[in-house]
Amino acid sequence: MHFTKGLRGLCMGLQDLRLFYAGQNITFKKVAQAGKTNYSISSRSVSQARSETELTTFEMNKHSQKAKISKAMKAYLQRSVEHDKFMETKITEYEIGKRHLANMMGEDPQTFTQDDINEALKYLMPSGLFEPKARPSMNHPLEDYQKMKEAEFDELGRPYHTLFYTGLPKFFSILQQISFKAQELDSLLYSTGNKPAESKLLSELVMQFRFAATSYLDELAILKDTVVVCNIHGSKLFTKEKLEEKLLEKISDKLYEHLCLSFERLIDHPYSATVGDFIMQYREPVTISLYAEDIPELMYNEKGVPYMTATGLRKKSKAEVTVYGQGSGKFTVNGKDILYFDSIQDREQIMFPLQYTGLLRSVDVEATAEGGGHSGQAGAIRYAISSALKSFVSPSMAEKMRIAGLLTRDARKRERKKPGQRRARAKYTWKKR
Incomplete structure (x- = not known):
């Protein structure tokens, strides 16, 4: 009985083995010897089966690696699909709006450009708002919406960039290039x-x-x-x-x-x-809006030293300033040095134009101020110094000064008291009885 079960198991094993090698294109040969039936496999078939088995195993591992995508890549692909759908919807809406706007203006939608859209919006929806960004506008979605960042890692989650784990690979790559360039210049x-x-x-x-x-x-x-x-x-x-x-x-x-x-x-x-x-x-x-006629030329004294005078106003204060070139950084206010101002904030305020232009130790300043308090006098001197320094710097630096607000007079002053009120804004306490 045990012999019959063992023989049956051996036959089933041989059958499975035959089916496996049949899938690998290996032929079996029947050999009859003295009433026994044996199965033999040629050596060529065995080597061929071994190579094909190894190739199949390599391809299965390769496919399994491709199928195994990291969570980061899955999240990126999902965001990418959502972003593409969103941009496609917005572009479709933009094209429909552009076509309707062209029909309203009696123009051909195919030749209706972005400049034509801006002009049509100005005509159809006039706005008195000073800030251009607050006015009605209609731009292409690619201009209004930020571009999506490309994937910085492969399907298995390995980053492409060596500085990926800094969190800002492109930014730190610029700093790295600056360092390399500086070393090259030093060499x-x-x-x-x-x-x-x-x-x-x-x-x-x-x-x-x-x-x-x-x-x-x-x-x-x-x-x-x-x-x-x-x-x-x-x-x-x-x-x-x-x-x-x-x-x-x-x-x-x-x-x-x-x-x-x-x-x-x-x-x-x-x-x-x-x-x-x-x-x-x-x-x-930088678009230079200060023309040559806006910048006065330097004047020279009998010793050949260049200088420039300017007047500044702030609140009730008035300042007259003379800036001399080829100086050493000497500063006088009403015959005294910078200690004329007790507040450090006032000192920093009048020194800022000189620091901004890089002429702190290259020019001498003589100022006279009258009226108002120390804060108003400091603001008047600052504006006068900035106006005089226009002639000592390049036009591009003068434009930077204008952008920084150094060439704009501060017209703020104390607001007057209103009738029926305690002060300019404060009201009396209202009592019902």
Whole structure:
């Protein structure tokens, strides 16, 4: 009985083995010897089966790896599909609105451009709002909605970028490139025979003359044969918002300030013109609205020292300021030094235009102020100094001063008391009885 069960199990095993090798295209040969039936397999069939089995196993593992997608990739693919559907809907709505707007204006929808849309909105929906962003507008969805960031990892979750785990790979990649460029420039500077101490002094000279006055340009001729500085006049670094739009990454104020400082150090290098193309990739041109007639020319005294006078007003205060070039940073107010103002805030306020233009230790300032208090006098002196410094700086720097608000008079003053009220805004306590 046990022998019968064992024989039956052996036959079933042979049948399964035959079916398996039949799937692998291996032939069986029947051999009859002395009344026994045996099954033999040729050696060629065995080697062929082994190679095909290994190939099939490799393909199965490969397919299983492709089928196994990381959770990050699944989430990205889901967001990508949702974003594509959203943009498709918005573009369809934009095209329908554009067609209706063209029909209302009697134009051909096929040739109706974005400029035509803006003009049609101005005509159909006139707005007296001063801020352009608050007026009715109709732009293409690709301009109004932020682009979706591309996947930064493969299907198995491995990141493409080496700085992926910093959280801001593109931003830190720029900082890394700045560091590499600075090292290349240092190598170039030392290869010309300059010692490290001389190179440091050269960088300080470049930094000192970056915002030099027109009367100092002759002194820059000494550095012509030594310094090849990148020309950044008429341009400015990308704003934080524009840089975030370009990189598709959210940047903090502290990191943006660090990036600005890194670019300034690279620009102040004596051989920064060598990497000028890299620097200008992250700068944009500045539209200069101050014309030459708005900037008065420098005047010269009997000693040949350039100077400029200006008047400033703030509240009830009035200030007369004279700025002398080729100075050492001397500052006098009504015959006294900067200690004329007791408040540190007032001192910082009148020094800010000089710090902003880089002329703090390059010019002398003589000011006379009258009327009002110390706060009003400080504001009047600040405005007068800014107006006088326009003649000492380049037009691009003057435009930066205008954007920073240094060339705009602060017209605020104390609001008058109203009749029937305690003060300008405060009312008397109302009592019913």
